[in-house]
Amino acid sequence: MPDAVTPGTSSTLALRLEVETFYYDEAALLDGRRFGEWLDLLTEDIHYWMPVRRTRISAQLDSEFSKIGDMAFFDDDRKMLEMRVRRLETGYAWAEEPPSRTRHLVTNVRIVGVEAELITAESNFHLHRTRLNSDESNWLGLRRDVLRRESGALRIARRHIFLEQTVLLAPNLSNFF
Amino acid sequence: MNTDYRSMVDAGAGTVDRRIFSDAEIYRVEMERIFARCWNFMCHESQIPEAGDFFLSFIGEDSVIAVRDRKGRVGVFLNSCRHRGNAVCRAESGHVKSFLCTYHGWTYDLEGRLAGVPGYKSFYHEALERDKWGLIPAAKVESYKGFVFATMDPEAPALDEYLGEVGRVGLSMAAAHGDVAVVDGVQKNVLACNWKLAVDNLFDWYHVQTSHASAPLSGYLPKLPYSDDDQIVSLGEYGHAISGPRSTPEIRAQLAATTSKVPLFDERWRDTPEAAAALGPVGVASRGHPNIFPNLWIASSGVQLCLRLPRGPFATEIWWFTLIDRNMPAEQRRASVQRMNHTFGPAGMLEQDDGENWSQSTLATRSAVARRHPLNYAMNIGRGQISEAQQPGLPSIETSINEHAQLWTYRAWADWMAADDWPALKRDHAIPRGVV
Numbered sequence: 001m002p003d004a005v006t007p008g009t010s011s012t013l014a015l016r017l018e019v020e021t022f023y024y025d026e027a028a029l030l031d032g033r034r035f036g037e038w039l040d041l042l043t044e045d046i047h048y049w050m051p052v053r054r055t056r057i058s059a060q061l062d063s064e065f066s067k068i069g070d071m072a073f074f075d076d077d078r079k080m081l082e083m084r085v086r087r088l089e090t091g092y093a094w095a096e097e098p099p100s101r102t103r104h105l106v107t108n109v110r111i112v113g114v115e116a117e118l119i120t121a122e123s124n125f126h127l128h129r130t131r132l133n134s135d136e137s138n139w140l141g142l143r144r145d146v147l148r149r150e151s152g153a154l155r156i157a158r159r160h161i162f163l164e165q166t167v168l169l170a171p172n173l174s175n176f177f
Numbered sequence: 178m179n180t181d182y183r184s185m186v187d188a189g190a191g192t193v194d195r196r197i198f199s200d201a202e203i204y205r206v207e208m209e210r211i212f213a214r215c216w217n218f219m220c221h222e223s224q225i226p227e228a229g230d231f232f233l234s235f236i237g238e239d240s241v242i243a244v245r246d247r248k249g250r251v252g253v254f255l256n257s258c259r260h261r262g263n264a265v266c267r268a269e270s271g272h273v274k275s276f277l278c279t280y281h282g283w284t285y286d287l288e289g290r291l292a293g294v295p296g297y298k299s300f301y302h303e304a305l306e307r308d309k310w311g312l313i314p315a316a317k318v319e320s321y322k323g324f325v326f327a328t329m330d331p332e333a334p335a336l337d338e339y340l341g342e343v344g345r346v347g348l349s350m351a352a353a354h355g356d357v358a359v360v361d362g363v364q365k366n367v368l369a370c371n372w373k374l375a376v377d378n379l380f381d382w383y384h385v386q387t388s389h390a391s392a393p394l395s396g397y398l399p400k401l402p403y404s405d406d407d408q409i410v411s412l413g414e415y416g417h418a419i420s421g422p423r424s425t426p427e428i429r430a431q432l433a434a435t436t437s438k439v440p441l442f443d444e445r446w447r448d449t450p451e452a453a454a455a456l457g458p459v460g461v462a463s464r465g466h467p468n469i470f471p472n473l474w475i476a477s478s479g480v481q482l483c484l485r486l487p488r489g490p491f492a493t494e495i496w497w498f499t500l501i502d503r504n505m506p507a508e509q510r511r512a513s514v515q516r517m518n519h520t521f522g523p524a525g526m527l528e529q530d531d532g533e534n535w536s537q538s539t540l541a542t543r544s545a546v547a548r549r550h551p552l553n554y555a556m557n558i559g560r561g562q563i564s565e566a567q568q569p570g571l572p573s574i575e576t577s578i579n580e581h582a583q584l585w586t587y588r589a590w591a592d593w594m595a596a597d598d599w600p601a602l603k604r605d606h607a608i609p610r611g612v613v
Contacts, residue, residue, distance in 0.1 A: 052362035071362025168366035171532035
C-alpha cells in the first residue's frame, strides 16, 4: 500500500537522473509499441500488480486497496506479461486492433529507498489513450517500483500501480502502465 | 413512438428492433418496469458478516445500501436522506454504527429508522413523526444460498419463486464450490454500451472463436474439450436462462487430468451427490452460463458473478464478484485467484476484447438509418425442441450453438415492458413450449 509518505532519500543527483532516464526510455518503448523490448526491462521474478481500489471513509482507509493474493486488475508474473505481449502481437487482440495511441507521462520521480542493488522508486504517471475516432481514456496514479541493477543495468523487479479511480472509467486495461 | 414492446422482438423471424438499445423513453420504462420491479442482486452474505457492515449496490440507477443489522438480518435501503435526498452513505463498503446525512445531520440506525434529528425540539417542536421518515426500505430482501437479493415491488413473488428452477440451478453452481466467500476486491468499470447487449453476450458461445481468438493464439487459453455441436439451453421464468456446452463425465475426467493447482477447469464438483441433488441431471451437465434476469451473470461455472448495471441507454457498469471456498489450500487459492484476475475483469485476457464490440453495436442503434434495420437472432431458429423429459421443471433444448437464450431474454424483456404490474406480468408471461 502507498501508506506513509516515505521521504525521498538524499540520493545522488546521478542516481535520480539514471532512474528518470530509465523511466523515460521505458515510456518511449511502450508508446512506440515496442513491447518485446519493454519486456527486456523486467526481471525474471517481476511482480506487476494493480490492486482494486474503493472509496472508504478516512477511518477505514487501511482497506482502501485490495491486498496481494486477493482480487486485482493486474497480478502478473513475467510469464503472464509475456503472454499479454504475445496476445497483442497476434493481430486478433481487438482491444488494441487498430492500435490505441498512448502517451505515458512520468513525473514526481522520488527515490525512497536504496539497499545494495535494490532501488525503491515512486513516480506519478498519466497514461493518456485515444482509440478509433473519439474514444479517450485517462489513467493517473502512483507507481511504486523496486528496481534492481542486473549486469550494471536497471531492471524492474516489482511494479505496484495505484490508480486514482475506483470505478474504472475505461472499457478495458489493454495497455501497460 | 410505437411502444408495442412485443412487436420489437419477433420470435418467429428471430429479430430484435435496434431502438430498444438506444431509445431514451424505452430506457426510462426499463428502470420502472424491470429494475424497480424485479429482484436485484445486492451482494453475497460473506461481504457483510458483522452488524454494521455494509455494501453499496444499485437497483437500476437507485443507489441502495445493503447492511447487516444488530439482529443479524440484512436490510436494503435507498441511499437517500428523507429530508433533502442527500446520500447517507458515500463509501462503497465498510462498517458503520449508523448512517449520518452530511447535509443537516439526520441519522438513521442499521434498520433504517430515523434515530436522530438535530433541532428536533427547538426547530421541529417535536412535531416531526420520526417513525414515518426512516430510509426507504426495499419491499423485500431475501437470500438464496448466501446470495442477497432485494426488490422494490411489494407485489413481487418470493425470491425462490422468482428464481424458479433455472435461477436456483444457476446460483447453486456457485454455491456448490464449497463454503464459498467473496474474495476481497469487486472489480468495477464502465463500458459505453447498452446493458442488454452486455447481458446478451453471456449466452453467446458463437463469438468466442472470433472475439477471443487472441486468447488461444497467445497460449493463454487451452483447447477445452467441449463441443460446439452439443449444447444445452434451459429457459426459465421471467427471462432467466442457462446456455452453453454440455459437460460429460468423460470431459470432466479429461479436464481434471490437465488441471494443476488451478481448479477453474476442474469440474469434478459436478460429480458429487450434493451437486446432483442441487442441480439435477441437466444442471450437472450444463457447463453453460446462467443469467438471473435481468443482469446477473454467473460466470466460469460459478466462481465469479458479473453484474451489469445500467447507466443510461449508452453506458453500463460491469461489476465482478469472485467466490472461493474458504477451505481451499493457500497455494491453490493463490493460483486460482490469479487465474480469475487474468481471465475476466477489464484487464482479462478474454474480457478486454468484448467491450468495444458491444460499444460499436450500441452506437449503431442510434443513427437514423442503421436503427431501421433489426438485429439478427435467428441462429438455429425453428430447430429448438423444448423438453422437460430429462429434468421436470427445467425446460431445456439440446442442440448446437444457437441464439435461443438471447431471444428468450428479449421475449421476456418485452413481456416485462408490456406488463403494467406483477399480476399482469404473471398472467401474460410464459416459457414457450414445443419448438422455438
